[in-house]
Amino acid sequence: MKKLNAIIKKIKRAKSIALFCHKEADIDSIGSALAMYEFLEILGKSVDMFLSEQIDDRFKFLKNSDKFKSFEDLSDCYDLLISLDCANVLLLGKFTDYFMSHNNTINIDHHKDNSNYAKLNFVDNVSANCVNIYNILSKIKFKVTLDIANFLYSGIIGDTSNFTNLNTDSMTLKVASNLVEFGVNTNELNYQLFNKVSLNKFLFSNYLKSRVKVYNELGVAVMKCTKNDVEKFNASIDDIGAVTSSPLSIDCVNICLMLSERDDCVKCSFRSKKDYNINIIAKEFGGGGHIYASACTSDKYTIDEFENEIIKFINNNIDKIKII
Numbered sequence: 001m002k003k004l005n006a007i008i009k010k011i012k013r014a015k016s017i018a019l020f021c022h023k024e025a026d027i028d029s030i031g032s033a034l035a036m037y038e039f040l041e042i043l044g045k046s047v048d049m050f051l052s053e054q055i056d057d058r059f060k061f062l063k064n065s066d067k068f069k070s071f072e073d074l075s076d077c078y079d080l081l082i083s084l085d086c087a088n089v090l091l092l093g094k095f096t097d098y099f100m101s102h103n104n105t106i107n108i109d110h111h112k113d114n115s116n117y118a119k120l121n122f123v124d125n126v127s128a129n130c131v132n133i134y135n136i137l138s139k140i141k142f143k144v145t146l147d148i149a150n151f152l153y154s155g156i157i158g159d160t161s162n163f164t165n166l167n168t169d170s171m172t173l174k175v176a177s178n179l180v181e182f183g184v185n186t187n188e189l190n191y192q193l194f195n196k197v198s199l200n201k202f203l204f205s206n207y208l209k210s211r212v213k214v215y216n217e218l219g220v221a222v223m224k225c226t227k228n229d230v231e232k233f234n235a236s237i238d239d240i241g242a243v244t245s246s247p248l249s250i251d252c253v254n255i256c257l258m259l260s261e262r263d264d265c266v267k268c269s270f271r272s273k274k275d276y277n278i279n280i281i282a283k284e285f286g287g288g289g290h291i292y293a294s295a296c297t298s299d300k301y302t303i304d305e306f307e308n309e310i311i312k313f314i315n316n317n318i319d320k321i322k323i324i
């Protein structure tokens with residue numbers, strides 16, 4: 001409550017506020033920003049939202065999604081900066097230096113391994129950062145609008161994969177239930193965020209799945225996506241993310257990896273079933289995240305080398321990765 005009061009005090013004092021999502025922003029980060037944007041506008045603040053990249057097409061149906069600004073639009077005019085859903089300062093991408101050099105910053109996040117990099121840190125390890133935003137707004141008795149409810153519900157179903165991930169707890173469902181009472185159209189948001197695909201994306205996802213490699217003795221599945229694949233299907237980073245956890249459906253698979261070539265590195269995203277802490281693997285390679293969903297990158301290995309190194313590590317440490 002003390003932290004909450006401090007946040008509200010900072011917000012009340014500020015005239016102009018900038019909101020920042022993490023790079024490769026997902027719907028939890030974007031939903032958090034859109035909800036805060038509307039809340040702060042209602043309070044009469046001058047607000048801007050910033051993204052490291054262009055917003056993903058899938059999120060363009062959301063109100064105000066066209067209001068996100070890019071690094072080039074950044075100026076020195078903000079009294080207060082707020083990062084949303086960013087576990088560490090490097091995830092702020094191009095905005096890292098700007099954020100760290102400002103003397104009035106707030107970090108609102110839900111990652112357990114958050115590095116508390118802002119002047120004021122509100123970190124609560126709930127299922128989605130949108131749950132944090134909801135909790136903040138409800139504690140100060142702010143009346144959530146239907147638009148804000150839509151943003152927050154979107155972030156929650158994003159980070160819980162529609163209430164199917166292991167992070168889905170009773171608080172998640174209670175908050176979601178409250179948001180539904182504000183009139184959220186769950187069916188429409190579910191279609192927009194999970195089921196709606198273009199033919200290309202449909203084919204891209206089937207292509208990646210068709211090339212899955214299973215290490216039977218380890219219970220590990222690996223999918224790989226090269227730059228060529230992305231080009232061939234005109235896919236986006238988010239399209240890769242949408243396929244990442246799919247091999248967990250396979251009965252003999254406990255851990256899955258999605259390796260993808262990026263401009264300057266290879267990224268590996270991990271997902272696991274209950275009883276497997278894949279954060280250990282991501283950390284070993286300089287990354288981070290959650291117990292059941294983590295990621296790391298490498299700028300020294302090729303995609304095949306990175307796969308080999310990670311498989312080697314899993315092979316040698318499977319006893320540590322398995323939660324007893």
Ligand SMILES: [Mn+2]
Nearest residue numbers: 028085129159
């Ligand atoms: Mn999140």
